[in-house]
Amino acid sequence: MADKGCLMVISAHAADFVWRAGGAIALYSGRGWKVRVLCLTFGERGESASLWKAGKSLDEIKRTRREEAERAAEILGAEIRFLDVGDYPIEVTPALRDTLVQEFRQHQPDILLTHTFLDPYNADHPRTAELVRETRILAQAHGYPSEDPPIGAPQLYSFEPHQPEQCQFRIDLLLDITPVFEQKRKAMECMQAQEHLWAYYTDVAKRRGVQAGRNSGQKIVYAEAYQRVFPSVGGAFV
Amino acid sequence: MADKGCLMVISAHAADFVWRAGGAIALYSGRGWKVRVLCLTFGERGESASLWKAGKSLDEIKRTRREEAERAAEILGAEIRFLDVGDYPIEVTPALRDTLVQEFRQHQPDILLTHTFLDPYNADHPRTAELVRETRILAQAHGYPSEDPPIGAPQLYSFEPHQPEQCQFRIDLLLDITPVFEQKRKAMECMQAQEHLWAYYTDVAKRRGVQAGRNSGQKIVYAEAYQRVFPSVGGAFV
Amino acid sequence: MADKGCLMVISAHAADFVWRAGGAIALYSGRGWKVRVLCLTFGERGESASLWKAGKSLDEIKRTRREEAERAAEILGAEIRFLDVGDYPIEVTPALRDTLVQEFRQHQPDILLTHTFLDPYNADHPRTAELVRETRILAQAHGYPSEDPPIGAPQLYSFEPHQPEQCQFRIDLLLDITPVFEQKRKAMECMQAQEHLWAYYTDVAKRRGVQAGRNSGQKIVYAEAYQRVFPSVGGAFV
């Protein structure tokens, strides 16, 4: 299957990949790509307010978030790995950097999806984005120590943050996720602790769908928005 | 042939389309697309210094520039139309706007290529870009009077200006023009009055080719750079 | 009533003020302010696609759009005036400029609401915004001929465009319109020709409401987003 390509999604917290890139994941796994999600943390401190209010312990919360994310990944057709480095704040260490480099070396991704480089509402998100941008470069270097060969030049996209207008988020790509939206919806529903976001992100997908239609003249119901870090390269206007 | 699509290039002066989009034109005409170039002017006042220095009259210069541009278009496989509205400065009139709207209505372009929206070295270029952006919108409106039906939502790209760093030019797409570069070179050589630019734009194409290679991991020798005005829309990361 | 203040909304087309500022209008008219809407055009060519498709004539369309806008203004508690200068494109003439200056002189607005200064999907919108920014300045000048006295320094806000991320729209103010949302909804429903936008802008109001809550810790259901052109001035952090 990996012949077809590999999509990697680097998610600061356990649920980010679902709200922000669930459609992309379902789309590519459905096409036979390997899709691999790296969760740096479970979002245990920063994005589990209702569990804390319900009196859960840190361990319970991590277990709950892990189980939810695993179910969501399964629905979307993705592998998932939890690095469990601790959130709020994520500390970027040499060990964490090396883990990402070795992941990229081993899985040779064609496409990388992660957070935006600015987010005044969340410091873990831009830190993750910078970490990915840097480790992608390290993984390209012949001199970086590894048992696996250097990677090529995988594309890197930022997925849509919660408040895009405050994050200098520029939409470069509206990805049509209409064929897989039901999968994304089911994956979102795994996130029991964040039920208020199910409808919210369904509305986001609809609005991006309307915009995708207006920007293409095609009939599109649901879409996800992405910002490119590097130029597209190819033989056609796309 | 138009079944395959229509690419329109709107060029402020007679030669702009060659230096900036000659590869794209050759590529698409070679694929059986209709490619249509609109030259708002011959560049008779602003971009024909050597002919003025040689003592030519305005009419001679316009004829010369027209002939060169026609030969270049022929080499590239494009139709060409000259609006002859006078350059340095181009005055945007209601009549000029309407001409563009009717062109878009009649030819139903899928892709539009034109100048950047900022250029401190040339006031005709950004004015043309704004004209295209606006007339594309007018051509979409059902209420705009025309014998032809409204257009859809053609993509709009800015091609690379002469001094990109001073024009806030962001490269969104590196278009691989390796297979057609010889055609572009021959088309450039039609511009007798601007021989100093042949080598210059060959170098630009090489440098963009190197960057295309670095950004994709592919082997690319020559490329052209483009900036997108609207988001891409589709079912894949491109 | 004018003692309490005057809010003026300058709308390029007949319906813009409803989708984009209907909540603000209802809020301020409900507080006893004079709210005055200037529609430069009926949106007859550019924003009445369904009426054109239904075979209506230009005059019928203008009449229909006028009636809808008048009903919407009435529901929102605003005066409305149509300048009927023709849309797609709006041509900015000295006469149009003077009309706006005299409006500002006569009504002495405290707050002005209009479009954004960039909108790649609509050329009438930024042109209207620039017109308002300039005529506000002219109306301040003692030497500008008028029977009415110069205005002070009314605040100027851009309301939210259809695709904010493509318009460099920065949210400076989230206006809580929860108490008047039903009025805005009823006003939107006057726009028979644009029924697809009722739900769309209800969703926008909800999403802005969620963001208003997150940015303030208050319970807010519906909000409208605005961008400031000039700094706030006052004796408190607001």
Added chain:
Amino acid sequence: MADKGCLMVISAHAADFVWRAGGAIALYSGRGWKVRVLCLTFGERGESASLWKAGKSLDEIKRTRREEAERAAEILGAEIRFLDVGDYPIEVTPALRDTLVQEFRQHQPDILLTHTFLDPYNADHPRTAELVRETRILAQAHGYPSEDPPIGAPQLYSFEPHQPEQCQFRIDLLLDITPVFEQKRKAMECMQAQEHLWAYYTDVAKRRGVQAGRNSGQKIVYAEAYQRVFPSVGGAFV
């Protein structure tokens, strides 16, 4: 008194809060708010040139700067705490982050004032700004360990840097400090080592006062300029 609200000012060095936010502090303390100043350092290395030139020791300089800042805070009506983490450079450690989080948790600020996010003349300032932006988020998280409850969504403002045009400082708010300017002047005069700045920042306050008048039509003599990090939220245009 805290019923009325709490304003916290986070100052990289001992004197920053006086030059940049002294008016705001006097204004709010005069209204019965609790105003609390956190000085990360005494500015002992980086902003005490005249004391070093006079041959003072590090300890003497720290004592002098502390005494000046304490007097200034007293004049302005503020509490003050010195974290003494060492300046030039300030090193951001987990312990420093936690200290700020616990401060926010304990004092539950309604408004936060700090430095800008860019300052090519001072690396401690943007580092402090990022520290405040991040710790404000951490303090909001239910899962962050603390004996005090999470904070809401306090507004965050950057005060004016020394060379605003080089710091991308955008003025969002001109705060009228006319009623308290004499207090600010007296507080500035506590800074014996920086006498050249007394007149300088009196001039800045006057210029901002003139601008406040021009932007509002009100009579304002002295003002301070602030940039907002998050949107305003409320029921009125402000």
Added chain:
Amino acid sequence: MADKGCLMVISAHAADFVWRAGGAIALYSGRGWKVRVLCLTFGERGESASLWKAGKSLDEIKRTRREEAERAAEILGAEIRFLDVGDYPIEVTPALRDTLVQEFRQHQPDILLTHTFLDPYNADHPRTAELVRETRILAQAHGYPSEDPPIGAPQLYSFEPHQPEQCQFRIDLLLDITPVFEQKRKAMECMQAQEHLWAYYTDVAKRRGVQAGRNSGQKIVYAEAYQRVFPSVGGAFV
């Protein structure tokens, strides 16, 4: 004298050149350069509020402003020409464009000074800046009809607007005007109708002087700030 070079200042209104570039003018005229000021208007409507309040007629105001500007130019050592095209608003016509082109052709300036390209407080200023940027290009074109030869590539600078932070004014050059400040002060004092600005712009010059000192380590008392439109070119870092 013209052997030494020619500095041209294009001023939207009669007094702009004094407040914003008076130091530069005195400096260069003192060095034997030809300095030529073009005032597009007298600022009769937009910048003569006190004369209007005093009941003067349009003709009286224009005469007064002309006399003041002539005296100021004389003090600064500059030629001055009034185009009297009418302010608030300045209308850019083909005739006005041609006048500027012929001025540039005839006087062959080495340096051009004018307004900024953004100013939300004054629409005449950015319009003048765009006019100068465009006519400079036209004057370079061999094909533009004129009895005088094309110009080279004179540098173009924006001088400091009244509220620089709102005009995206970036300071690229701090010009030391200490040796000529008294001349600038005397020239400012010619502007009887704007006495409130004498002290204001003396303060601006002092503040820029302080910044010039900080940015260079030199002893500078008064300076003017400028923004470059084109790159510097030369054999040294400057």
Added chain:
Amino acid sequence: MADKGCLMVISAHAADFVWRAGGAIALYSGRGWKVRVLCLTFGERGESASLWKAGKSLDEIKRTRREEAERAAEILGAEIRFLDVGDYPIEVTPALRDTLVQEFRQHQPDILLTHTFLDPYNADHPRTAELVRETRILAQAHGYPSEDPPIGAPQLYSFEPHQPEQCQFRIDLLLDITPVFEQKRKAMECMQAQEHLWAYYTDVAKRRGVQAGRNSGQKIVYAEAYQRVFPSVGGAFV
């Protein structure tokens, strides 16, 4: 010789100073300035792909890169020091910061050249730029411990990155390196492992030369592009 001034170049990897600032170095050393190059690393991991492919060891690679850089520095007339802190990634430690501060204190540079603050293709480059910007400030502080006196306010420039359009590189200065280009070419040819860059950077120098000519009207063949961090200060428009 140091009387004439001191130019310091801070290079993340061993070869950066050659491609990006070789002309400036040759120009200033030829004028009798002290030119001092600090290489933070040998570029051993990140910029020595061909040596890794040839099976060299880390130590061999470092030795090779050192020898090449030493030869290049000699050709250009510069001193060179290698800090050998390890590349890909460079870790910024307090010790590294102090080393730079002491270098600046000891050599009292008048001009500093380094990388850009953004580079999505290389994380070491912006980190080095931030390091230089900060340590320059530290070296200015009287309270920073050192045996050498504080520095003044040396200018700081970014040299041109490999893909300037992706790095927000704005050209503020085109430095004419025509008289020393042969030296730069020879220095480039010392970099045996990067032969593909010799022609590439010769082309860059030519293109910048063409632009330098267009922006000045002078005859310039080769140039290097630089972006300024602080305003120029002086008595002339430059």
